[in-house]
Amino acid sequence: MSADLRSAAERVARQAYAPHSGFHVGAALRSARGQIYLGCNVENAAYPVSSCAERGAISAAVAAEGKDFKLHAIAVVALNAQGDSLPVTPCGACRQILVEFGADAEAGFSAPDGHWQTVRVGDLLPFRFILPDIGSR
Ligand SMILES: [Zn+2]
Numbered sequence: 001m002s003a004d005l006r007s008a009a010e011r012v013a014r015q016a017y018a019p020h021s022g023f024h025v026g027a028a029l030r031s032a033r034g035q036i037y038l039g040c041n042v043e044n045a046a047y048p049v050s051s052c053a054e055r056g057a058i059s060a061a062v063a064a065e066g067k068d069f070k071l072h073a074i075a076v077v078a079l080n081a082q083g084d085s086l087p088v089t090p091c092g093a094c095r096q097i098l099v100e101f102g103a104d105a106e107a108g109f110s111a112p113d114g115h116w117q118t119v120r121v122g123d124l125l126p127f128r129f130i131l132p133d134i135g136s137r
Contacts, residue, residue, distance in 0.1 A: 001108040009077040016040040022081040027053035032070035037061040054094040071102030095125040
């Protein structure tokens with residue numbers, strides 16, 4: 001995991017719209033083409049419609065590269081309202097999204113014990129949902 005991806009995630013975390021939780025999350029990903037895309041969490045007073053940083057970055061990547069987009073690496077950073085680093089791992093929904101674009105991609109984040117950890121995306125969600133072949137519809 002390159003340091004530039006992690007620092008980009010930290011910069012975009014400062015852009016997050018998190019007035020309700022104060023939990024500012026940034027994600028920076030590198031596509032297989034070598035491009036960097038950013039996302040931050042966007043909260044809403046109606047909490048369930050809030051969106052995660054990781055999915056924001058994936059949406060930006062797909063919008064730019066289309067259906068051929070492949071995830072190479074993603075860094076996720078969380079900050080409190082004072083800008084202090086907090087532990088964060090991608091949520092379950094984001095893990096499902098990430099693995100669809102790159103099970104062998106690298107994911108980096110601050111683990112619950114605070115150290116920077118990198119893992120294979122597929123290892124974040126070993127029993128991911130896979131749409132089976134259900135024959136003709
Ligand atoms: Zn998420």
